[in-house]
Amino acid sequence: MAAPENPFVFGEIIEEPNFVNRTSELDQLVRDLADGQKIFLLSPRRFGKSSLVALALFKLKKRHIHTVSITVSSYSSYAQFLEKFAEKVLRAAGPWDRVKDWVTRFGRSVKPDINYNMTTGDVSVSLGKGPGFDPTPIAPEVFAMPGELTKNAGLRMAICLDEFQQISEFNGGSVENAIRNQVQEQREVGYVFAGSQPSLMKEMLSANRPFHRAGPLMFLDKIPAADWKDFITRQFRNRGRTLDDKGLETLLQIADLIPYDVQRIAHELWDYAELKDKRELHASDVNSVTDSLVAGQSTYYELLWEQLSVRQRATLQALAEQGPGALYSQAVLTEFRLGPASTVQKALHSLDSRDILDRYKDAYFFLDPLFPRWIREKAS
Ligand SMILES: Nc1ncnc2c1ncn2[C@@H]1O[C@H](COP(=O)(O)OP(=O)(O)OP(=O)(O)O)[C@@H](O)[C@H]1O
Ligand SMILES: [Mg+2]
Numbered sequence: 001m002a003a004p005e006n007p008f009v010f011g012e013i014i015e016e017p018n019f020v021n022r023t024s025e026l027d028q029l030v031r032d033l034a035d036g037q038k039i040f041l042l043s044p045r046r047f048g049k050s051s052l053v054a055l056a057l058f059k060l061k062k063r064h065i066h067t068v069s070i071t072v073s074s075y076s077s078y079a080q081f082l083e084k085f086a087e088k089v090l091r092a093a094g095p096w097d098r099v100k101d102w103v104t105r106f107g108r109s110v111k112p113d114i115n116y117n118m119t120t121g122d123v124s125v126s127l128g129k130g131p132g133f134d135p136t137p138i139a140p141e142v143f144a145m146p147g148e149l150t151k152n153a154g155l156r157m158a159i160c161l162d163e164f165q166q167i168s169e170f171n172g173g174s175v176e177n178a179i180r181n182q183v184q185e186q187r188e189v190g191y192v193f194a195g196s197q198p199s200l201m202k203e204m205l206s207a208n209r210p211f212h213r214a215g216p217l218m219f220l221d222k223i224p225a226a227d228w229k230d231f232i233t234r235q236f237r238n239r240g241r242t243l244d245d246k247g248l249e250t251l252l253q254i255a256d257l258i259p260y261d262v263q264r265i266a267h268e269l270w271d272y273a274e275l276k277d278k279r280e281l282h283a284s285d286v287n288s289v290t291d292s293l294v295a296g297q298s299t300y301y302e303l304l305w306e307q308l309s310v311r312q313r314a315t316l317q318a319l320a321e322q323g324p325g326a327l328y329s330q331a332v333l334t335e336f337r338l339g340p341a342s343t344v345q346k347a348l349h350s351l352d353s354r355d356i357l358d359r360y361k362d363a364y365f366f367l368d369p370l371f372p373r374w375i376r377e378k379a380s
Contacts, residue, residue, distance in 0.1 A: 005275055007235045008267035010260050015058075020259075021227040022052055025220065029056040033158040033190030034065060038183055038215030040164075041194040042201050044358040045367055046260035047220050049194045053160045056192070065190075066092040066157045068146075073163035078170035079135040082142045086125040090114075092157065093149040094123070102152050106145070136171060139178040147186035157189045164193040164199040173210065180210035191215075198359070199352060217263040222257040222360070224282040230308055232266055236281070241273055243281040250283040254290050270292060294370050294377070301374045304356075314338050315347040317379055318354070320372035324363035 007018060014020075016312055032039050033056060041049050050071075057067040068088045075081040093099050103114055113126035127135055127142075133143075146157050161167070183191055193211075195201035198219075205211050229248050236243050243251070251269070255261035268289045273281055293303075305313065318327060318336040326332040327344055338344050348364055351357040356371070357364045366372050 004139055004239060006195070006267055006270045007238075008232075008263045010263040010267060010268055013054045014048070016055065018231075019051065019055060020231045021223045022048065024114040025052060025218065026056055026059070028218070029053070029300075030059050030191065032055075033060055033192060034063065034156070034214065036156070036187050036190050038191045039218055040193055040201065040205060040211075040215060041218045041220065041320060042198045043196070043220035044198060044360060044365075045101055045196040045355070047222065048259045049196070049220055050162055052196055052220065054138050057158060057160060060158045060190075066155055068092045068157065068159045070160065070163065071162040073166040078139075078175065079133055082135050082139060083125045083127050086127070086142050086145060087123050089145045089149065089157075090123045090125070090157075090233060093146075093153060093155065096123075099149060102149060106141070106148070136174055136178075139175065140182060143179050143182035144185075146189045147182065150186070155188075158192075159189060160192045160194060162194045163196065165195040165197050165204065168200075170203065176204065176210040180214055184214065197355070209312065223259055223262075225252050225257060228252055228257070228262055232262075236264075236270075236273075237275075239270075241279050241281060243269070243282075243286075246283045247281055247286050250286045254286065254369060254373070258367075258369055261369050265290060265293070276333075290370065290373065295375050297370060298374060301371060304371075305378075309347075311339065311343060311347045312351055315344055315351065316372075316375055319357075319364060319366070320375040321379075324365065327364070 009018065029039065029041070029052065032296070043051065044048055054069070057069060061067050070081075070085055070088055074080065075084060090099055090103065115124045115126075117123075127133075127138060146159060149155075150157050167179070185188070195204075203209070205214075205217070229252075232243060232248060250261060251265050255265050265286065269281065269286060272278075272285065272289050278285065308316070314336050315327070315338060318332055318338060322332050327338075327348070328341070333339070333341065333344065348357065352359070352364070355367060358367050359365070
């Protein structure tokens with residue numbers, strides 16, 4: 001009999017039934033989007049925003065709400081982003097018969113090149129070509145589309161703009177203004193603006209920026225250890241294996257409860273158990289799997305380390321060995337030769353903007369929880 005597929009998935013959107021916890025966040029998101037609210041979903045990387053939104057949109061679809069999902073960072077120019085936005089909105093609002101009259105009218109003012117494939121039902125939109133083409137003047141009309149279409153066709157829509165912090169890369173404040181002005185008019189359209197790099201998102205939501213107080217903020221927390229324990233235990237049990245309590249604790253502690261890393265280590269542990277045909281798994285197995293993961297990354301870590309300044313390295317070493325609280329203790333500053341507290345703050349900021357560290361509940365942490373393990377081994 002073929003071995004069952006590894007049930008631990010990382011780096012992909014998680015679907016039911018392997019979606020752990022997040023029930024209240026899911027309910028809230030579905031409710032708010034169905035109400036046409038504009039929600040800002042924030043968390044550090046790999047906490048599960050995209051998976052949560054995908055599941056929310058899936059549930060909304062079942063309630064006959066038309067859904068659109070766009071990852072802002074996938075596009076290399078403002079024009080391309082606007083084209084994909086228009087395409088996806090048209091496709092979601094379709095069928096073609098329903099939207100074609102409106103498209104003709106839209107076409108008159110914006111003059112896009114819209115192609116419709118009768119066989120596949122696909123739409124493609126081209127707004128203008130050439131490096132000199134500036135889509136800024138037509139952007140408001142593109143962002144107005146969901147409102148126009150929902151009004152015309154009497155339907156409701158929910159739209160996710162993922163990696164939203166990247167929007168300012170396109171055209172600074174003007175794109176934020178254009179979106180803000182249009183979406184606030186759209187009663188029938190719920191929006192979720194999801195963003196990693198909470199510091200960038202918070203900046204975008206600050207006073208004097210277009211999105212200030214545009215809608216409720218939702219911070220995604222880590223998933224509690226108890227839910228992970230149930231999930232991991234259940235999966236291994238289905239395969240006739242056990243991971244003891246100490247092993248579970250070790251796994252969750254190494255992964256720092258970051259969803260991506262919990263799944264990644266559990267995934268490796270599963271493969272390891274299959275390979276060795278081991279029925280009972282312990283903390284030592286978790287450690288050994290983690291060691292191979294760290295070893296596999298060592299070339300990358302080495303390169304990364306070489307690019308860092310002496311101060312940044314010292315700061316990371318202190319954080320890896322002593323934890324975040326210690327960065328404010330004079331003894332630690334002295335032991336790691338960190339210099340004055342202001343220098344440490346500067347190093348922390350630069351490591352944050354390089355996506356090596358981020359903040360969670362006011363404390364700095366490693367975005368990749370295996371990196372501090374490598375740092376500790378290196379210094380020992
Ligand atoms: N509710 C969940 N249940 C189980 N695993 C999850 C859950 N949420 C996230 N994960 C795990 O974390 C990984 C990353 O999730 P996801 O891509 O949704 O996060 P994200 O916050 O959008 O990340 P990024 O900021 O990198 O875009 C998933 O592939 C999965 O392994
Ligand atoms: Mg994501």
